[in-house]
Amino acid sequence: MKETRFQPNIIITGTPGCGKTSHAESLVSLLGEGYKHYNISALAKERKCFLSYDEEFDSHIVDEDKLLDSLEPDLREGGAVVDWHCCDIFPERLIDLVVVLRTDNSALFDRLKKRGYKDNKIQENLDCEIMEVVYQDAINGYVPEIVITLTSNSVEELEDNVDRISAWVETWVKDHPQGVTNELDPDMVRSEDEDME
Ligand SMILES: Nc1ncnc2c1ncn2[C@@H]1O[C@H](COP(=O)(O)OP(=O)(O)OP(=O)(O)O)[C@@H](O)[C@H]1O
Numbered sequence: 001m002k003e004t005r006f007q008p009n010i011i012i013t014g015t016p017g018c019g020k021t022s023h024a025e026s027l028v029s030l031l032g033e034g035y036k037h038y039n040i041s042a043l044a045k046e047r048k049c050f051l052s053y054d055e056e057f058d059s060h061i062v063d064e065d066k067l068l069d070s071l072e073p074d075l076r077e078g079g080a081v082v083d084w085h086c087c088d089i090f091p092e093r094l095i096d097l098v099v100v101l102r103t104d105n106s107a108l109f110d111r112l113k114k115r116g117y118k119d120n121k122i123q124e125n126l127d128c129e130i131m132e133v134v135y136q137d138a139i140n141g142y143v144p145e146i147v148i149t150l151t152s153n154s155v156e157e158l159e160d161n162v163d164r165i166s167a168w169v170e171t172w173v174k175d176h177p178q179g180v181t182n183e184l185d186p187d188m189v190r191s192e193d194e195d196m197e
Helices: 022-031 041-046 064-077 105-115 119-130 133-141 155-175 186-196
Strands: 012-015 036-039 050-054 057-064 080-083 097-102 146-149
Touching: 012 022, 012 133, 022 036, 022 080, 022 155, 036 041, 036 064, 041 057, 041 064, 057 155, 064 080, 097 133, 097 155, 105 119, 119 133, 133 146, 146 155
Parallel strands: 012 080, 012 097, 036 080, 097 146
Antiparallel strands: 050 057
């Protein structure tokens, strides 16, 4: 597995409908070679990382341990743009920037309604945005220096955000000519130590 990453790993997170996928796709296409979009909902399906299905909220429950094991080699490569509404499960040792997108409730309502979401699912997501659930997870899960909040109410904001993140990436790459060492998973180190005893 790769010991050093030469491109940063970025999480783009926020309440469903805030524009994570739109931002991630646009960012990866602007950054070009060496960067890859990981849409976790699609990837969990592709890599069979589901535990069960929640009928009430019409959504799959992801097996987070399996997902993380599967994603670790990708994150060690660097250049991952991770797109998911949960952010704090990804190991801090492999994450360089967490972007939390925020959207006004009226815009979010329109986007979720347009998708045909059930009323209870729309309300759950609007509550989640009002209560800043994803933002709180981000600031509890990562050091504050790597967490930024950007608003995503309009296409102009989306374009500005992507330009800002891309400029941040350029600076990160310049500031890390030797790359960044991929720290090992402490659980793996512990179990290797135990094996040696
Ligand atoms: N900043 C924005 N301005 C206007 N429309 C936007 C913006 N961001 C996203 N949209 C639109 O909102 C809808 C949802 O966007 P998108 O799929 O990117 O959100 P998401 O956060 O990835 O959702 P999910 O978590 O459910 O996958 C799309 O129709 C997209 O075109």
